Amino acid sequence: MPSVSNPPSLAVVGAGDRGNAYARFALEHPERLRIAAVAEPDPVRRERFAALHRIPAAAVFADWRELLDGPPLADGLLVATQDSGHLEPALAALGRGYRLLLEKPMALDEASCRAIVDESERTGNEVVVCHVLRHxxxxxxxxxxxxxxxxxxxxxxxxxxxxxxxxxxxxxxxxxxxxxxxxxxxxxxxxxxxxxxxxxxxxxxxxxxxxxxxxxxxRPEKAPPGAPGRCTDGCPAAASCPYEATRLYLRGEPLLRDAAQGGGAAGFGARFILRHPRFAALVPGLEAYAPSRGWPVSTITADLSDAGILEALGTGPYGRCVYRARxxxxxxxxxxxxxxxxxxxxxxxxxxxxxxxxxxxxxxxxxxxxxxxxxxxxxxxxxxxxxxxxxxxxxxxxxGHGEADRALMDAFARFLSGGAPPTxxxxxxxxxxxxxxxxxxxxxxxxxxxxxxxxxxxxxxxxxxx
Ligand SMILES: NC(=O)c1ccc[n+]([C@@H]2O[C@H](COP(=O)([O-])OP(=O)(O)OC[C@H]3O[C@@H](n4cnc5c(N)ncnc54)[C@H](O)[C@@H]3O)[C@@H](O)[C@H]2O)c1
Known part of the structure; x- marks a missing residue:
């Protein structure tokens, strides 16, 4: 039975954005939850996650199938792979006796979602879906x-x-x-x-x-006359198009406009940068209020320099004209x-x-x-x-996601410790x-x-x- 000195344990399938966000709870509350195993194909993510949570090498895997091949390594299991990768590990984990924390969507079609519910009923292992807004x-x-x-x-x-x-x-x-x-x-x-x-x-x-x-x-028929396939190829409509890609990914203008509607120093800083973009670079400390190069920029490239972003826009999907992206x-x-x-x-x-x-x-x-x-x-x-x-x-x-993620993990840890499932x-x-x-x-x-x-x-x- 889990206790303060022996908190319940969780195995994590998919150490990406969401896997890390939920697992953070165990770092903040080691007396409530311990991360006992991980499966992640990306070697950099896998090693970083294993080191962060001090997971022994024998419980670190490159694929969820390896993790679920042996005896259960934890009380619960989190499935945080991309949407199409939820169904199989969810069914396998339920069959292995894990209580499940499952990212949404549960699966991509009705029959697959029902299969997860049926397996949960058959095995008696509850599934908690990460509908974080409830928390x-x-x-x-x-x-x-x-x-x-x-x-x-x-x-x-x-x-x-x-x-x-x-x-x-x-x-x-x-x-x-x-x-x-x-x-x-x-x-x-x-x-x-x-x-x-x-x-x-x-x-x-x-x-x-x-x-x-x-x-x-x-739609293609909505494209401005003369618009090329990519924003970076000299689009004649660049000045008037709200979807022009460098404005979002290089200068972060929409994010700044959002921040400018808020209060406090962040709102003031964002308003100043928007009004005086050239002057802003000369004001010490103001860069703290410039849009960060986290999401959505981090989705398009790992190289977050201006050159890296321009390279991604010139070659990858995110530089495409929105009207020709199909x-x-x-x-x-x-x-x-x-x-x-x-x-x-x-x-x-x-x-x-x-x-x-x-x-x-x-x-x-x-x-x-x-x-x-x-x-x-x-x-x-x-x-x-x-x-x-x-x-x-x-x-x-x-x-922010942080508050709800933490509250969901708090509820799931309580459930693993013998409480009722939160949903x-x-x-x-x-x-x-x-x-x-x-x-x-x-x-x-x-x-x-x-x-x-x-x-x-x-x-x-x-x-x-x-
Ligand atoms: N609840 C929410 O509010 C919320 C918010 C954002 C995303 N999501 C959902 O969370 C899920 C994950 O999103 P993300 O942004 O963290 O994605 P991500 O791509 O950052 O992470 C998924 C991870 O799964 C790993 N993976 C792939 N195949 C694997 C395998 N065979 N075994 C183990 N790991 C494997 C990938 O390498 C990757 O690191 C998605 O389904 C997404 O829709 C939910």
Whole structure:
């Protein structure tokens, strides 16, 4: 039985961005969790991760199959490979007796997601899907307000995932998710978190769903006259095109504009750099507020110098004209869902927002909750009878990934120590089924009726089961 001197252990499959982000919890709280094994094909990532977590050589592997070939090396296992690499290690790990922490999406189609749920039921090993927003204080504050009856009975939800125009171009036009066939429909890749929130707030499984949308902008016929295949090949529309690649990857202008809307020194620094780009380089200390060359620049090249970035734009996918990148993802999609208890919800996903962020509105019989999950975050409740508005405190750093990642790991470590799982895999399945149904409804222009999906619902505070 795990204890303070003998904390529960976790094996990590995929020591990339997410694998490292979750494993950090064990470094910060060694008394709560120990990383006992890793599988990672990239030798640099593998060795760095093994050294960081002091994993003995016998528990370091180049592939998840080797890790899962022998007896269990840990109490739990995290699958943090890319989307198409979740299903196989998830099934194998459940069969080997591991409790699973599984990155979203669970898998790329409905049958595979159901296979994971079936294997979890067959083996009795629970699967916790990394729907991190449930663990963020912003979204938890909404759930608490519902539980406390601040808006009476929930009737309808209006939720939007506003993807910024440059993030859309980076990930869903030029980048890894540009082609549905090579990755997954954007509604699954981007919105399984959002469907999960709708499922959590409604407190019931979905019964019907309809979805419409399409690709409006990133088509060859929309290319400016004379635009070459790459931004770096002298495009005549460079000055007016919001997608011109050097502006994002070399100068970080969109990121600066986002930062400029914030307060404090960071907001001031970003505003100054935007207004006086030449002068800014001469002001000591101001470089701290220049956009970092982390994501999205780190996705396009390992050489983060100006020359390295220009080389990547001149040769790789991220320098391509967005109109000629052959993306087949949607750039706007709207979905409506009816839940079994009569609550209805709409979800707008669109890739033309001036800034990244989610917005939400929940209307109940006694009040309304309005939230903006962007910038510093805003959340308020308005009472129908008195008209009084009350701000719900948004604490910590709810908009960064860090807070929610830590809270998820805290809950998973508690689960490995004998507590209840923080979420039910059957509910996570519902959110994926909604995403698949939205894709089907949009492409087949049909309303989808759900049948035979789970009726299990976790306790509304997300901290256990009923
Ligand atoms: N929950 C969230 O909010 C959230 C946020 C971002 C990404 N994601 C998801 O997390 C997953 C991982 O994303 P990432 O950005 O960390 O990707 P990544 O590419 O940085 O990491 C994936 C790692 O898996 C490794 N890998 C590949 N094949 C392997 C094998 N056979 N055995 C073991 N390891 C193998 C790769 O070498 C890589 O290091 C994706 O499915 C992504 O959609 C979730």
């Amino acid at each position: 963020s204080s912003f979204w938890r504050a909404i759930r608490r307000a519902l539980d406390e009856g601040l808006i009476g009975e929930l009737v309808s939800i209006e939720h939007a995932e506003n993807v910024s125009y440059w993030h859309m171009a980076h990930s869903y036009v030029r980048g890894n998710w540009g082609r549905t066939g090579d990755s997954s429909p954007m509604i699954l890749a981007k919105c399984s978190h959002d469907f999960d929130l709708l499922r959590w707030y409604s407190g019931a499984p979905p019964v019907t769903l309809a979805s419409v949308g399409g690709l409006h902008e990133f 993306s087949d993802q949607v750039d706007h999609q709207q979905t409506v869902v009816e839940f079994a208890n009569g609550v209805t919800a709409s979800l707008t996903m669109q890739g033309h927002s001036h800034r990244e962020g989610r917005t939400v509105r929940l209307d109940g019989t006694r009040g309304t909750i309005r939230g903006i999950f962007a910038g510093r975050g805003e959340l308020e409740v308005i009472d129908h009878r008195t008209g009084r508005k009350a701000r719900l405190p948004v604490t910590g750093d709810p908009l 039910l895999v059957s509910e996570s399945l519902d959110s994926h089924l909604m995403a698949f149904a939205a894709h089907r409804s949009r492409t087949e222009r049909q309303m989808v009726r759900f049948d035979g999906i789970s009726r299990k619902t976790s306790k509304t505070d997300g901290s256990g089961l009923d």
